[in-house]
Amino acid sequence: IGRGWLSALGLLGYLACLGFTLAAMVRAARVKPPRSFAARSVIAGMAWLVGTLVVATVIAAMGPDTATIMNRLTALAWPLLAGFAAQLIAGSMAYLLPVVIGGGPAMVRRRNRVMDLASNTRLVAANGAGLGLLLPLPAAGRVAMIAVAAACVAAFLVLVVATAVVRRPLQMADVPPARTHGFEAMLGVGVLVIALAIATAISPATMVGKGTASGAGSSGAVGNGQxxxxxxxxxxxxxxxxxxxxxxxxxxxxxxxxxxxxxxxxxxxxxxxxxxxxxxxxxxxxxxxxxxxxxxxxxxxxxxxxxxxxxxxx
Structure with missing residues (x-):
């Protein structure tokens, strides 16, 4: 409706209902900690949903008029679709695909192992890129974040195909030592830093926000005093x-x-x-x-x- 406080109350009610789902997720996580890509992708998606709804509630409650409220709410479409919906679907697919293909417990474990390759690196890089796109980055920085997000999507699709074509079941010799989740997360941060560094190297003037290659608007241009x-x-x-x-x-x-x-x-x-x-x-x-x-x-x-x-x- 876009009617200020009325919309805010509706969104608060939606958040309250969502709390029941989150409570069930917390109870499940206490029984079995979420270590797989599937579980963590769903959790990340739910975090985006909660954050988006909180921001939408504030916008609705503080908007001066209907037009302003609706314009500001449209900016939340991509966080809702990419941050929440896409990660929820990716997590669900990562869990269901090995089970649906089947082949016995050993084959399911093998396929789960494929889907979990570099999972923390991909999750940190993808969600970090999403947060970066919400910041007032210059054009080159936004391109870098989009490139990282696209690479994460491409990696997921490649792993989906690899999971579908796996034929050898998991053997005890195939089980690697305990994964270093912290190291993988650091790699995800490193991907973001490298992407921004490359963007800065390719387009330094745009990253600074002043000046172009042609000299238009650059701080080093010679002025006429006017x-x-x-x-x-x-x-x-x-x-x-x-x-x-x-x-x-x-x-x-x-x-x-x-x-x-x-x-x-x-x-x-x-x-x-x-x-x-x-x-x-x-x-x-x-x-x-x-x-x-x-x-x-x-x-x-x-x-x-x-x-x-x-x-x-x-």
Whole structure:
């Protein structure tokens, strides 16, 4: 309904009902600690669900109006789908697939062993990437996190195929020594750090958030001592004006106002990584474009908006 406190009460009720499921999971975990990829993936998914619902409750309770509430809630779609639903499905598949294929206890144990390969590394890397995508990372950092998440999905699919084609049952000689879960978790963190390091090496200017390879908006550009403020409105999937002309060397500030009557959230992002931040309808923000020494592009980074024509040329 999007009616502030009423929606918040509904979400609180949903959280209370979810508590019964979580209580059952806690009781099961006390009997048999969750060491498999299947169990830990489901637990991670439930953590995303609880976190998403808590944030949604706060948004609903504190939203000034229906349009703002609904716009903010749409940002929770990917945490709900990728963080909760995808991990719940992956965990369920990892548990059910070896059982459904069958072949006896030894074959099921062998297939479980395949599904659990580097499980903590994959879980830490995937969930760390998901959390990273919720942070205001520059474009290159977001690409790095998406790449890590995609690699984790690809690894899971490869293991699904490997599990399906396993033919040799597990022998006692195949049982490795006790797994070092802490070491695997550290490897997952290392994957995230390496991904960010590679992104920084490939696109250092974007990671810093100022400057581009062409020199537009870079802090090292030679200025002419002049600054200029330009007002821009975001509405109806376009920027007005959508072209800004300034003398080379001018320090440009863009005052962005979201005047969309359809309740859409917008922002303005430069190729340099500078951004106005997300603006709800009626909100304003100022983007410091830096010293403009060459032509550069700008756009709305909300999913699909750039493709629908929300672009600008400086």
């Amino acid at each position: 600054s200029q403020h330009v007002s821009v409105e975001a509405h109806d999937m376009k920027f007005t004006p959508n072209t800004i002309d300034v003398p080379a060397g001018t320090h440009l500030f863009i005052d962005v106002k979201n005047t969309d009557t359809g309740g859409m959230v917008h922002d303005l992002v430069l190729a340099s990584g500078a951004t106005s931040g997300r603006l709800s309808p009626g909100a304003s923000g100022t983007l410091d474009a830096g010293v403009i020494s060459a032509s550069t592009d700008a756009w709305c980074s909300i999913a699909g908006h750039k493709q629908m024509g929300m672009t600008m040329k400086i």
